[in-house]
Amino acid sequence: MQIRKTYTDINPELLYAEIKDFALKQGLTLGENKQETYTIPDESANFISRGNLTFSTKGGDCLRIHIVGSKRGETKLMIDADEKLFPNEKLNALQEDLDFVVSSYEAEE
Numbered sequence: 655m656q657i658r659k660t661y662t663d664i665n666p667e668l669l670y671a672e673i674k675d676f677a678l679k680q681g682l683t684l685g686e687n688k689q690e691t692y693t694i695p696d697e698s699a700n701f702i703s704r705g706n707l708t709f710s711t712k713g714g715d716c717l718r719i720h721i722v723g724s725k726r727g728e729t730k731l732m733i734d735a736d737e738k739l740f741p742n743e744k745l746n747a748l749q750e751d752l753d754f755v756v757s758s759y760e761a762e763e
Contacts, residue, residue: 655742657733657749664759666703666723669731673719674707676751680744682709682717700724709740716740728761 661669670689678684685708694700702724709717716739723729735745753760 655735655737655745657731657735657745659731660761661723661729661731661756661759662761663726664723664729664756665725666705666721666729669723669729669756670703670705670707670721672755673721673731673733673748673752676748677707677709677717677719679751680740680748682711682740684708685710685715694724700726711739713739729759 667689674684674687686706688707689703689705691701691703694702702722705719705721707717707719708715709719714736716736718734720732721729733745737745
């Protein structure tokens with residue numbers, strides 16, 4: 655299953671930290687934990703962040719998270735979940751926690 659969300663004017667590092675904590679709360683083990691920051695061309699005071707997280711259970715990798723965005727503007731979140739290893743009820747609980755904390759930043763479609 656894949657979840658895609660777009661947020662406006664949220665610090666991508668905050669989103670990264672929150673989703674990491676919520677996934678750990680679901681009993682997952684953190685694998686890849688990589689966050690990078692880049693300057694935006696012609697705007698040395700603005701930055702874009704990119705984060706990748708993977709989580710696993712005893713059965714293997716079950717959750718992969720990608721975050722790309724900037725503090726001013728859009729931040730994109732993509733969650734890929736292996737439904738066999740990470741059941742829908744756990745994914746729904748993670749999404750509910752995330753929505754409770756950052757839904758006010760979610761872009762209107």
